[in-house]
Each structure stands twice: as C-alpha cells, then as structure tokens.
Amino acid sequence: MKIAMIGTGYVGLVSGVCFSDFGHDVVCVDKDLRKIEMLEAGKVPIYEPGLDVLMAKNVEAGRLSFTLDLQQAIDGADAVFIAVGTPTRRGDGHADLTYVMAAAEEIAKAAKDYVVVVTKSTVPVGTNAQVRDVVAKANPDLDFDVASNPEFLREGAAIDDFMKPDRVVVGVETERAAKVMEDIYRPLYLRDFPILTTDLQSAEMIKYAANAFLATKITFINEIAALCERVGADVKQVSKGMGLDGRIGNKFLHAGPGYGGSCFPKDTKALARIGQDHASPVSLVETVIKVNEDVKRRMIEKLMDLCNGSFNGKRVAVLGVTFKPNTDDMRDAPSLTIVPALIGGGADVRVCDPQGRREGEHLLPGVSWHDDPYSAAAEADLVVFLTEWNEFRALDLPRMAQGMRGRRMADLRNIYSADAAREAGFTVYDSIGRAGFS
Ligand code: NAD
Structure with missing residues (x-):
C-alpha cells in the first residue's frame, strides 16, 4: 500500500514510521521546514524511545521519506492520513479544527485518483462528515471516501502501542474504504490484534x-x-x-x-x-x-x-x-x-x-x-x-x-x-x- 501521512508530530511520525515498518510505502508531509530538514537528515525532532532506530531502518529500506510537498506525497496513495494538531480553541474549549480542515482542502486539491482520506487526529463527532464535505466542495470530481481512525498510542511507549495495540478503531461509510483500511492494518490483523470497524x-x-x-x-x-x-x-x-x-x-x-x-x-x-x-x-x-x-x-x-x-x-x-x-x-x-x-x-x-x-x-x-x-x-x-x-x-x-x-x-x-x-x-x-x- 502507498500511504501519505500529513503531520510529523508525535502521532504522525510514529504512525508513518510504523506503517513503513509494516512494509507499506510511506511519505510523511509537514509544513514545518525545520522538522522536514531534520527528518531528511535522519534526526528525530521529538523524543520517543526507539523511534530513531526504526525510522533509520525504514528510510534505509526505501519505504519511508519526508517532504514539504503534499502533491508529491499523495500521488498514487491509497490512503492519506491527517495527523495534525487539534488543540483547544481559545476561549470556548472546543477542539480547534483549523489544521484538520486546511489539510482536507489541500488533499482535495492535490488528489487525482481514488483515495481514502483518513482522520487520525482526535476530532469531535461529525468532523469526518465535515471533512467529506470540504473535500467534495474543493474537488467535486474526486473519487474518495473518508475514514475515522483515532489513535490511542501513549507518548513514551508509542511504538509498542502502535505495533501491539489493544485495538484499532476504524470508522467507515463504504465497503471500499473498509477494504483499504483492512489492507493497511493487515499485519496487525494477522497477529490477532482486534480491529473494530464502526460508523x-x-x-x-x-x-x-x-x-x-x-x-x-x-x-x-x-x-x-x-x-x-x-x-x-x-x-x-x-x-x-x-x-x-x-x-x-x-x-x-x-x-x-x-x-x-x-x-x-x-x-x-x-x-x-x-x-x-x-x-x-x-x-x-x-x-x-x-x-x-x-x-x-x-x-x-x-x-x-x-x-x-x-x-x-x-x-x-x-x-x-x-x-x-x-x-x-x-x-x-x-x-x-x-x-x-x-x-x-x-x-x-x-x-x-x-x-x-x-x-x-x-x-x-x-x-x-x-x-x-x-x-x-x-x-x-x-x-x-x-x-x-x-x-x-x-x-x-x-x-x-x-x-x-x-x-x-x-x-x-x-x-x-x-x-x-x-x-x-x-x-x-x-x-x-x-x-x-x-
Ligand atoms: P503535534 O502538534 O505533535 O504534530 C502536528 C504536526 O502537524 C506538526 O508537526 C504540524 O507542523 C503539522 N501540520 C499541521 N498542519 C499541517 C498541514 N496542513 N500540512 C502538513 N503538516 C501540518 O500533534 P500530535 O501530538 O502528533 O497530535 C496530533 C493529533 O493526534 C491530535 O489530534 C491529538 O489529539 C491526537 N493524538 C495525540 C496523541 C499524543 O500522545 N500526542 C495520542 C493520540 C492522539
């Protein structure tokens, strides 16, 4: 599978590295030039035990790369994951969805072929439907599905949590998206880690x-x-x-x-x-x-x-x-x-x-x-x-x-x-x- 990962923070980078270790081709995208320069130089911008070694292994194997260019990352991708921040919005306690919606719009403009737009960021109920609307509006001709795939990893034990999860949760609307998500998580599925598919x-x-x-x-x-x-x-x-x-x-x-x-x-x-x-x-x-x-x-x-x-x-x-x-x-x-x-x-x-x-x-x-x-x-x-x-x-x-x-x-x-x-x-x-x- 070919995967694009948007956001190389604690969740995006760990997920991208682990997906590449599953054997998928992963391109990680970030807007932060400093982070991409560090990653391209083989340095990990955050502290997460074991991440440097796993990242180096998969870069070496040619399955993992980093870019500022979303277009390049998304070309031919089966799925594009949104793993950007959803901080508390100033003043009212709501999750700030600005980064998620901006990413959705950028994906819509860059994508040409069928792709599953997967939200990994933690987002309020209704957000994936909103992502669907934003993508459809920005690129009415695009063939795509959305999927919700919340992440449960803990910082400090993130690799183990990702590789040996208590469960993987996947929310989908179509069989086609369910199949793509199943293929992505197949290595875990084969090892009997529960995958829960929901709406x-x-x-x-x-x-x-x-x-x-x-x-x-x-x-x-x-x-x-x-x-x-x-x-x-x-x-x-x-x-x-x-x-x-x-x-x-x-x-x-x-x-x-x-x-x-x-x-x-x-x-x-x-x-x-x-x-x-x-x-x-x-x-x-x-x-x-x-x-x-x-x-x-x-x-x-x-x-x-x-x-x-x-x-x-x-x-x-x-x-x-x-x-x-x-x-x-x-x-x-x-x-x-x-x-x-x-x-x-x-x-x-x-x-x-x-x-x-x-x-x-x-x-x-x-x-x-x-x-x-x-x-x-x-x-x-x-x-x-x-x-x-x-x-x-x-x-x-x-x-x-x-x-x-x-x-x-x-x-x-x-x-x-x-x-x-x-x-x-x-x-x-x-x-x-x-x-x-x-
Ligand atoms: P983070 O702030 O560490 O990383 C977010 C990254 O996204 C940043 O590097 C930022 O530059 C990048 N970004 C933002 N907009 C972008 C765009 N349009 N294109 C490319 N890159 C963009 O955030 P995080 O801690 O990884 O959290 C991400 C999401 O995952 C949040 O919703 C969070 O709630 C959720 N989550 C976090 C954890 C955790 O332990 N940190 C665990 C589970 C879920």
Whole structure:
C-alpha cells in the first residue's frame, strides 16, 4: 500500500514510521521546514524511545521519506492520513479544527485518483462528515471516501502501542474504504490484534469517551488520595486493593499532581463542549476538569506549607517537568502551573529533566537548568519530585539531603517512602495520599 501521512508530530511520525515498518510505502508531509530538514537528515525532532532506530531502518529500506510537498506525497496513495494538531480553541474549549480542515482542502486539491482520506487526529463527532464535505466542495470530481481512525498510542511507549495495540478503531461509510483500511492494518490483523470497524460517529466518540474515562480514573484516585491524607489511609495500598479487583483494574490508579499532557486536558474539555452543544451535558467529565484544576492548586498549597507559608527567598529544586516520563512533551504539564507559582512567590527554582529542557526553556522562564539532580538540589530548601523519570527513582538520597540547605522533600509521584526519606537525613517529607513527617 502507498500511504501519505500529513503531520510529523508525535502521532504522525510514529504512525508513518510504523506503517513503513509494516512494509507499506510511506511519505510523511509537514509544513514545518525545520522538522522536514531534520527528518531528511535522519534526526528525530521529538523524543520517543526507539523511534530513531526504526525510522533509520525504514528510510534505509526505501519505504519511508519526508517532504514539504503534499502533491508529491499523495500521488498514487491509497490512503492519506491527517495527523495534525487539534488543540483547544481559545476561549470556548472546543477542539480547534483549523489544521484538520486546511489539510482536507489541500488533499482535495492535490488528489487525482481514488483515495481514502483518513482522520487520525482526535476530532469531535461529525468532523469526518465535515471533512467529506470540504473535500467534495474543493474537488467535486474526486473519487474518495473518508475514514475515522483515532489513535490511542501513549507518548513514551508509542511504538509498542502502535505495533501491539489493544485495538484499532476504524470508522467507515463504504465497503471500499473498509477494504483499504483492512489492507493497511493487515499485519496487525494477522497477529490477532482486534480491529473494530464502526460508523464514523462511533469511531469519533470512542476516542473521546476512552480519554475522558482514563482522565476520570486518575482524578478519582487523586481525590481519594486527598481524603486518605485526612483520614490516615495510604493511597498506594488503597489503589492496590482497588486495582486487584478485575472489574476495576490497576492501571491509571496512581495518585499524583493532576493529569496533564497533550490529550487529556484538551479532550476532556472538547467532550464537555460536545455535550453542551447537544443539550446532553457530560457533567461527570465537567467535574473531572474542575477537580483536576483543584488537584494542581492543592499541590501548590502543599509546597507552600513545606516552605513555611512563603516561597520568597526559598531555593526549590524541581525534578521533572515533562507531563510524564520518557517524553519531551510539555503540553499542559502540571509543572506549567506549579513552577510559575513558585517563581511568582519569589522562589529560586532549579530544574532538572532528562528531556524537558528544549521545550521547557521557553515555557518556564526564570528557572535555572541543571543536568543532574544533585546539582539542582544543591543548597536547596526543598526538592520536589514532579515527573517519575527512571533517573529519579533510585537516587542517592543521603547524598542529596547532605547537599541541601533545608532537607525537605515533596514527593508528588510517590516514588519514595517516608522511611527512606527519614533514613536519608531528610527532616520533612510529604507525598500524595500518604503520611509524611515533619
Ligand atoms: P503535534 O502538534 O505533535 O504534530 C502536528 C504536526 O502537524 C506538526 O508537526 C504540524 O507542523 C503539522 N501540520 C499541521 N498542519 C499541517 C498541514 N496542513 N500540512 C502538513 N503538516 C501540518 O500533534 P500530535 O501530538 O502528533 O497530535 C496530533 C493529533 O493526534 C491530535 O489530534 C491529538 O489529539 C491526537 N493524538 C495525540 C496523541 C499524543 O500522545 N500526542 C495520542 C493520540 C492522539
């Protein structure tokens, strides 16, 4: 099969590389000259474990290439995937479909023969029908179908998620489009990964419903964690006891500083708007959005308490600023709320993150960057664990405590325990949903 992939971000690039690894011919298109130049030079513009090696292998095999020129990519393609961003529209919480519709129009103008226009971006119900109308209007003679193929990969584990998915969802209107999509995903189909074929609307809804459900699960345990702190329970034991119930499952039950990232915040907001627009409010999700903001605020209060009521003049080391480990993605990361609060309160903030610096330098003005966690924590009054990178899971805590001025730890990912912190020489320890000491 010949595939054109529009957008070489976290989803487009991973999907393009993995499709080429299935044996398809893939041309990835982006408007961003810097990205295309990097890709053509064999460099990966994002941090995603294993992507560089898989990309090089498929470029070498002649199945994968990159271009700024959509026309060249689409010539002879069986399917063209739209994998551009759908950020939150300013002001109203809706998904901004400007990039999707612009891509649809460009495809219509470039395509000559039958092609399936596949939307991989996360889009509200009705968008694929709108894409169909935009393409038909821009090129009335074009023979084409649309398909919805939402993506469920997780940054940091994207290749594995794409190659071994829990399921692939394909929304179609015609047998012909279904056949093209089946041929594209045949390598997964042959390995028994479930492919669920639905109508367009259901495919679009599955993506939002799944993300909102996961965000709800995280938010649920975050609220339970706050209650655990009040009643003296340990949220780690509580989530273990809950997760062993097969009906609940143990995933997404880790209490933390609130969900962030490029998907949950924007997709929950978009689903809430879809509900409001259709006079069928999804009030549970509206509450999740609000509670998640409360969770982040509570983190700031926690840090304030650890700093004896004022950040002014305190030196604070923040370990981890990306929204989760194994990615350089900073979109809607909790650090973007917490670090500015520290800075605004007059703290001297020192940051260490294995991959976050490139993005973080623009997003977190006023902090100093350190390559290793011990130098970030040197002479600090407080060390805050904000992202659970492997690099931060087995630190020499006595060494860290010794170098600090204040020996206080805010473990907002529950990486360590009160006992470990005490033994290491910390004088104050606080975490999420568990007893600390001071
Ligand atoms: P991204 O911002 O990393 O990448 C989007 C890319 O599209 C950019 O490189 C941009 O330059 C390019 N682009 C925009 N308009 C274009 C055009 N007309 N022609 C060519 N290139 C164009 O976005 P992302 O994180 O990959 O997300 C893409 C979509 O996938 C979103 O809808 C998102 O919700 C969804 N999604 C993301 C993830 C994730 O983990 N990031 C997971 C599942 C689904």
